Amino acid sequence: MVGALAVAAYSYMALVPVIQPPIMRLMTTEKERAVKMPTVSGQVSRTALIAFPIVVTLVTGLIAPKGLPLMGMIMLGNFMKVSGAVPRLTKASENEVANIATLFLGLAIGGTMAGPHFLKLQTLVVFGLGLVAIIIDTVGGLLLGKIWYALSGGKVNPLVGAAGISAYPMAARLVQNEGQRWNKHNFLLMHAMGANTGGQVGSVMAAAIMLAVLKGLHIIP
Numbered sequence: 001m002v003g004a005l006a007v008a009a010y011s012y013m014a015l016v017p018v019i020q021p022p023i024m025r026l027m028t029t030e031k032e033r034a035v036k037m038p039t040v041s042g043q044v045s046r047t048a049l050i051a052f053p054i055v056v057t058l059v060t061g062l063i064a065p066k067g068l069p070l071m072g073m074i075m076l077g078n079f080m081k082v083s084g085a086v087p088r089l090t091k092a093s094e095n096e097v098a099n100i101a102t103l104f105l106g107l108a109i110g111g112t113m114a115g116p117h118f119l120k121l122q123t124l125v126v127f128g129l130g131l132v133a134i135i136i137d138t139v140g141g142l143l144l145g146k147i148w149y150a151l152s153g154g155k156v157n158p159l160v161g162a163a164g165i166s167a168y169p170m171a172a173r174l175v176q177n178e179g180q181r182w183n184k185h186n187f188l189l190m191h192a193m194g195a196n197t198g199g200q201v202g203s204v205m206a207a208a209i210m211l212a213v214l215k216g217l218h219i220i221p
Helices: 002-027 046-063 065-083 087-094 096-111 121-151 158-163 170-182 189-216
Strands: none
Touching: 002 096, 002 121, 002 158, 002 170, 046 065, 046 189, 065 087, 065 189, 087 096, 121 158, 121 189, 158 170, 158 189, 170 189
C-alpha cells in the first residue's frame, strides 16, 4: 500500500488550495475573517534557534520514539541551517541531495504501482480516507481558532486554525490569502506559519504514537 498511500498524501497536499477555502468561508463569519492581528516583530535569539531542533528531537524521542527517524531528519536540516556552521552541506541538502532523494522516491513509489495492485477498491478507500482526514483536520483547526477568537475577545483571527495541518507551507499561505481577501491590511502569514509548524511537528508525533498503540495491540506487526 506504500504507493497508494504516497499518491494519496501528495494528491491531497496539492488539493489543499481547493479543499480548504470553502470550509474556511463556511465555518467563519466575514467579521471573523477580517480580524487584523498585530504584525509579528522582534528577532528570535540565536540560542532559541539552535535550541529548537534539539529540544523537539529530544521530546519526540521521549514521547514518540517511532517518529524519531523522520523528526530527526527534519530537525537536522533545521539545525544545519540555523547554526550557520556548514553552509556547503546546507546548500547541498537543499538542492542536490533533495533532488536526488525526490528522484529515487518517485522511482521507488512508481515501481510499486502496477495496475493490478493499484487500481482496486482498497486504493479508493485510501483516497477517501485521505479526503476525510484533510476535511476533519481543517474543521478541527477552525473550531479551535474560533475558541481562541472568543477567549481573546475577538483579537485572534480563527482562520489561523486552518493552518494547523501538515500541509507545509501551503496551508499558511492559504490563510494569508483568505485573510487579505476580507481585509487588505491583514497579514496573517507569520501567525499561520507558527500553527503550520506545530501541525507538521504534531502530525509526526501523533502518527508515531498511533503506530506504537497499534503495534502494542498486535494490529500491525
